[in-house]
Amino acid sequence: MKSVEEIKAAIETAVPGAAVTVIPNPAPNAQHSLLIGAQHGVAVAEFLRDNEELALDYLSNVTGVDYLDKEIPEKVKVTRQVSKTVDGVEQTVDEMVEETRKRVEPGYLEAVYHLFSVAKKHGPVIIRMRTANRTDQVELPSLTPVWRGAEFQEREIFDLFGIVFTGHPDLRRILMWDEFKDHPMRRDYVEPDDFEYEPTAHDEVLKRAQEHKAKVAAGEAVQ
Structure with missing residues (x-):
């Protein structure tokens, strides 16, 4: 089977404009994955399924992942006015100092798909799609039209993580009742x-x- 780098190159050739990033896995199994831009998610999925060499015709499982907002400390140089005594005279001068500031990197939600080929007997190929944030931009395209096995699993992710899969044929809660609020698998769920x-x-x-x-x-x- 092709390496993830070769699959990435094949996707970018077959689906113009598709953004694909290799996400390395440091574990011993080294099952690296491909982060797919949601805008071209369905087109990429169809390519992976229909390509004669890859023929990824079987979806084994779909999982959700929640990444919280992250505070990132950064050192920046700023100019401050300070009082100094020069030759016995106190005066205000500009001085460059270094400060540590915190930048908040918005969190996001991910859907992770594990793909195999029954016909070619190879896999897995792991693809990911990522939401813009975890608050008001949580839409991802459903891959159920490509692999029917995604239907119930995307519903479970919608229920427990809150990802809204656009184009899903029957997107509704599957474990919690309709009136239930929030999503129990979110990392900040109370x-x-x-x-x-x-x-x-x-x-x-x-x-x-x-x-x-x-x-x-x-x-x-x-x-």
Whole structure:
């Protein structure tokens, strides 16, 4: 099978304008992956499936990944006015100093697809698509029209991570109920303390539910 660098070159030749980046994997298995620009996601997927040499006709699994906002410290040089005594005379002069400032790099969500070829008996080829952020720009194109096996797995990612797969034939929650808010696999998800939806609360869940009821009762009593 072609190397990831060769597959990257083949994609960029077959799909003009497609942005493809090799994401190295330092693990011993060295399963490097390809980050695909979402704009050309479907066209790239169709190429990978239909190319005679690659023939990636089988999608084994799709997973979601959540990357939080990241604070990056940066050293910058700035000019400050400082007071100095020169020849017995105090005066204000400009002085170049170095400061450490923090820059926030927005987080994002990823969908990761593992592809194999049943016909050629090779794989996996791992492709990724990344959202613009994890707040109001969380759309990615659905690859279900290319590999039907993605249907339920993209629904699960939509449910648990909040990625909205445009073009999906039936995008709705699959594990949580329709009224449920938030996405439980987000890294900053906070569990509720009432567990009103748990019909048979027990152990730790029961303890937290009882504590919540006690807080509510105390609050009502104060009012």
